[in-house]
Amino acid sequence: MTSSGKQTRSPAGSRLNRFSGAIVVPREFTMVFSLQRRFLVFLLLPVALILIAVGIAGFFFARGYLLEQWQISTKLILEKSSHQISMALDEKLELIRLIGRAEDIPGADLTGSFLIQQLAQVDGVRFVDVEWITGRDRKTSAAGVTAEDFDSGAKEGLYTMEVCEDFGFCAPVMDPNALDRSLRIVKILAHKDDGSVKRLLVRISFDSFLQPLTHMSHYPGSTAALVTSTGQFLSATDRAFADRRRLGDNGDPLEKQVLKEIKTSAFGQVFGEGHPPDRVIGFYKVPSMNWYILMMSSGDEILGPIVSFRHYYAAAGLLALALVLCLIRLATRSVAQSISDIARAAARVRSGDYDVKLSEIGSDEIGQLRGSFNAMIEGLKERDLIEQTFGRYVDKKVAEELMSRPEALRLGGEQRTVTIMMSDLRDFTPMSEKLTPEQVIKMLNRYFSRMIAVIEKYRGIIVDFYGDSILVFFNGVETDIPGRASDAVKCALEMQQALEGFKKDNLARGLPEVEMGIGIHTGEVIVGNIGTESRAKYGIVGANVNLTDRIQYTAAAGKVMISDETYNAIQERLSIAQEVTVCLKGVEDQRKLYEVAGVAAEYES
Numbered sequence: 273m274t275s276s277g278k279q280t281r282s283p284a285g286s287r288l289n290r291f292s293g294a295i296v297v298p299r300e301f302t303m304v305f306s307l308q309r310r311f312l313v314f315l316l317l318p319v320a321l322i323l324i325a326v327g328i329a330g331f332f333f334a335r336g337y338l339l340e341q342w343q344i345s346t347k348l349i350l351e352k353s354s355h356q357i358s359m360a361l362d363e364k365l366e367l368i369r370l371i372g373r374a375e376d377i378p379g380a381d382l383t384g385s386f387l388i389q390q391l392a393q394v395d396g397v398r399f400v401d402v403e404w405i406t407g408r409d410r411k412t413s414a415a416g417v418t419a420e421d422f423d424s425g426a427k428e429g430l431y432t433m434e435v436c437e438d439f440g441f442c443a444p445v446m447d448p449n450a451l452d453r454s455l456r457i458v459k460i461l462a463h464k465d466d467g468s469v470k471r472l473l474v475r476i477s478f479d480s481f482l483q484p485l486t487h488m489s490h491y492p493g494s495t496a497a498l499v500t501s502t503g504q505f506l507s508a509t510d511r512a513f514a515d516r517r518r519l520g521d522n523g524d525p526l527e528k529q530v531l532k533e534i535k536t537s538a539f540g541q542v543f544g545e546g547h548p549p550d551r552v553i554g555f556y557k558v559p560s561m562n563w564y565i566l567m568m569s570s571g572d573e574i575l576g577p578i579v580s581f582r583h584y585y586a587a588a589g590l591l592a593l594a595l596v597l598c599l600i601r602l603a604t605r606s607v608a609q610s611i612s613d614i615a616r617a618a619a620r621v622r623s624g625d626y627d628v629k630l631s632e633i634g635s636d637e638i639g640q641l642r643g644s645f646n647a648m649i650e651g652l653k654e655r656d657l658i659e660q661t662f663g664r665y666v667d668k669k670v671a672e673e674l675m676s677r678p679e680a681l682r683l684g685g686e687q688r689t690v691t692i693m694m695s696d697l698r699d700f701t702p703m704s705e706k707l708t709p710e711q712v713i714k715m716l717n718r719y720f721s722r723m724i725a726v727i728e729k730y731r732g733i734i735v736d737f738y739g740d741s742i743l744v745f746f747n748g749v750e751t752d753i754p755g756r757a758s759d760a761v762k763c764a765l766e767m768q769q770a771l772e773g774f775k776k777d778n779l780a781r782g783l784p785e786v787e788m789g790i791g792i793h794t795g796e797v798i799v800g801n802i803g804t805e806s807r808a809k810y811g812i813v814g815a816n817v818n819l820t821d822r823i824q825y826t827a828a829a830g831k832v833m834i835s836d837e838t839y840n841a842i843q844e845r846l847s848i849a850q851e852v853t854v855c856l857k858g859v860e861d862q863r864k865l866y867e868v869a870g871v872a873a874e875y876e877s
Contacts, residue, residue, distance in 0.1 A: 287592075320595050323589040333581055343541055343554070350539070350565050355495075357481045358559045360396065364476060368459050371472055375461050384461075388472075396480025398454055399473070402461065406468035454478060477798035478507035482565075497566040503531045506563065513773040527550055534564050544571065610638040614645055621649060685800015690747040690812065691760040691792060691838060692820040693732065695723070695767060697740040698787040700830045707783070715783060716740060722770045730763040735811040745797070745812050757794050757841045762871055764790040764832040771830075791824025795834040822856040823865060831866045839866045845875040 353542040367387060374383040384402070392400045474671040482496050497508040503519035520528035526544045532552050533540050549571040555564050564576040610633075617628045626649055630642040697719070704712045723742060727734060732744040744763075747756035767790065775785045795816035802809050819835070831849075839846065849869035853862050 315600055315767065316593070316596055320589075323592060327582075327585050327589060330585070345568075346541070346554040346567050347539060347556065350554060350567055353369070353482075354556050354565055357498075357563070357565070358561065359474075360481060361561070362398065363786040364394055364474070366456075368393065368472065368474060370455065372459055372461055375470075391474065394484075396477050397474065398477050399475040401473045402470065403473065404470050404519045406466065435487070482507050482509055494567060494569040497568065499566060501534060501562045501563050501564065503534075526553060529556060529873065530566065546571065574856045586648055607638060610642065614641065617645065617649075621652060650680075671788060685802070685813075687796055688747070688797065688799045689753055689794065689796050690745045691753070691757040691794045692797070692812070692817060693744045693746070693764055693790060693792045694762045694820045694824045695742045695744075695764070695788055695790045696824055698789055700740045700786065703784055703786070711783065715778070715786075718777065719774055719786070722774055723767055726763055726766045726770055729766070730759045732760070732763055733810075736809075741824075745799075745815070753794065754841045754845075756874060757792075757838050758845050758871070760792050761832065761834065761842065761846065761868055764792060765868065765870065768830055768832065787829030789824055789827030789829060789835075791820050791822075791827050792832065792838050793820040793823050794838040794841055795819070795835075818858065819856070822859065823863075826852075826854055826865060827867075833865050834868055836864045836866070845872050846870075847872060 276784050352428060367390060371384055371387045371391065374380050376381060388400050388402065391397060413776065414433060438804065440811055455476040455478060457472075457474045459474070460469055461472055464470075468837055478498055482498055495508060495510040495513070497510075497513060498506040499519060500506065505513060505516050508514075508516070516522070519531045526542060529542050530842065532840040534555050534557070538557040539555065541552060541554045543549040552567075552571055553568045557564050592695060617630055620628050628649055629646055632642045632646070707715070719740070720737065720742070724734065727742070727744055730746070732746050734744040735745060736742075743758075746760045746763075747753060771786070771788050778785055793816055795814075797812040797814035797816050799812050800810070802811055823833050823835055834846075839848075846866075846868055847870040849867040851864065851866050853864050855862050
C-alpha cells in the first residue's frame with residue numbers, strides 16, 4: 273500500500289505565522305497606519321473639534337442673548353399691561369365712587385343716573401344695576417355689604433370681590449361650576465331705618481383687562497393670562513384655557529413652579545425642560561391688586577433663530593469637513609494609490625497567486641513597504657509549500673520541526689524506521705448502505721474529529737484517510753524508536769476509549785453502534801515528499817505499510833494488535849492479553865502478533 277492524497281493550495285493570507293497562533297504585522301505596515309493616524313489627528317480632528325467648539329459656544333451665547341431679550345421685552349410688556357389694567361380698574365372705581373357721592377347732593381337721582389349711564393358705557397362693564405334690598409335680620413360687613421350679597425353672587429357663578437373699606441379688594445369667591453368670569457363689585461349707596469339698603473351692582477369682564485395685551489404679544493403663539501395669587505384663572509387670551517380653573521390643575525410641573533414663584537416674587541420667568549426649553553412663562557404683579565399677568569410662550573418661537581442657526585451651522589460644518597477631506601485626499605493621493613496597489617496585490621496573494629511583484633518607487637516609507645511586500649511574497653511561497661506538504665494532518669509542533677529541515681521540502685525521501693498504525697471500522701460498508709449519504713458523512717466527520725484529537729495528542733503524523741480507515745505513522749523526526757512505538761500503542765488504546773463515547777453518541781442519535789480494529793507495526797519505510805513539484809504529499813511508502821494493513825485486519829472489534837517487531841521494541845512496557853500466530857495475506861511466513869491489554873502503569877504518562 274502506498275500513501276497518496278490530493279493537495280489544494282490554501283490562501284496564503286492565513287499562512288502568516290500560523291504555527292505560532294498569531295499574525296505578525298511587519299513594521300512597514302505600522303508606518304502606513306501611523307501616516308493615516310497623522311492625517312486624521314493633525315488635520316481632520318482639529319478642524320472638527322474647532323467647529324464643534326465654536327458651534328457650541330455660539331449656540332449658548334445666542335441662546336442666552338435671545339432669552340435675555342425675551343426677558344427684557346416681556347417684562348416691559350407685562351409692566352405696561354399691568355399699569356393699563358390698574359388704570360382701567362381705577363377708572364371704573366372712580367365712577368363708582370362718584371355715584372356713591374352723588375347720593376349726598378341735590379338732584380341725586382338725575383346725577384346718579386347720568387353717572388351710571390357713563391359707567392355702563394365704559395369698555396369691559398357688562399352689567400350695572402341699582403336696587404333696594406329689604407330685610408330685618410341682615411348681617412353686613414364693615415363696608416355695609418351683607419353676607420347674603422356675596423352668597424348670592426357666588427351662586428350666580430361670578431367672581432365676587434369683597435369691598436374692604438373703600439374698594440380694597442380681598443380674594444375673590446368663585447363657584448367652580450361657573451362659566452361667566454366677571455368681577456362683581458357691590459357698592460352700598462344708602463340706608464333706610466327699616467334696614468333696607470340701596471346698593472349698586474357692577475359686573476366687569478375680566479377679558480377686558482387683557483384686551484391691550486392681545487395686541488402686544490410680540491411672539492406668535494404666545495398666550496396671556498390673568499390669575500390671582502392663589503393661581504385662579506381670571507382670564508386668558510387663548511380659548512383653550514376657558515375650562516381651566518387654577519394653575520397646575522392639569523398636573524403641569526411648569527405651571528406648579530410658576531404658582532410657587534408668584535407667591536414670593538412680583539416678577540420673574542420660569543423655563544421648561546429641554547435645550548431650548550419647550551415653554552417659557554413670565555409673570556408680573558398688577559399694582560395694588562392681588563392679580564398677576566402671565567405671558568406663556570413656546571421655546572421654539574422664542575429661540576427660533578438659534579434653532580435655525582444650529583441647523584445651518586451643522587450643515588456648514590459638515591461641508592467644511594467634506595472640504596478638509598477632499599484636501600487630505602488631494603495631498604495624500606500618491607500614498608493612497610500605493611496603498612491601493614498593495615491591497616490589490618494582497619488580494620491576489622490571498623487567492624494563492626504568488627506571481628505578484630510591486631514596483632519599488634522612492635525610498636520613503638511607502639517605497640520600503642513595497643520592497644518588504646515583495647520579500648513577504650517570496651517568504652509566503654516557501655511557507656505555503658511547507659504547509660501544503662505537512663500542515664493538513666500534521667501536529668503543529670511536528671510541522672515546525674519538519675520545516676526546520678530544508679531537505680524535507682525536496683521531492684524524494686529517506687529510509688527510516690517508524691511505527692505505523694492503521695485503524696478501520698468493522699462492517700462499516702454494509703451498515704452505511706442502510707443510512708442516507710448525509711447520515712454517513714456526518715457520522716464519519718464526528719468519528720474522525722474524535723480520533724484526530726487523540727492522534728494529535730500523541731504527535732502522530734496522519735498520512736491519509738481511506739474511507740473509514742486512518743493511516744498514521746510515528747517517529748517522523750525523532751530517533752527514539754521505542755518511545756514512539758510506545759506512543760503509538762497508547763494512542764491506539766485511547767482511540768478505542770474515545771470510540772466508546774462515540775458509540776453512546778450514536779445511540780442517542782438513533783444510529784447503529786460501530787466497532788474499530790487497530791493494527792500497529794514497526795519497520796523501515798521511505799519517508800519523504802511523494803509526488804511532483806505542483807502536487808506533493810509528505811508520507812510513507814513501503815512493504816511495511818501494507819503489512820500494517822494486514823495486521824489491523826486481524827484485530828477483532830475493539831482490539832489493538834501489534835507486530836512482533838513492535839512488541840520486541842517495548843515489551844517491558846506492555847500488558848499482553850494474548851499471543852497468536854497467523855498467516856497474513858501476501859506474506860509467506862506465519863507472523864506472531866500480540867493483542868495489547870494495556871500499558872504498564874509507570875509508562876502510562
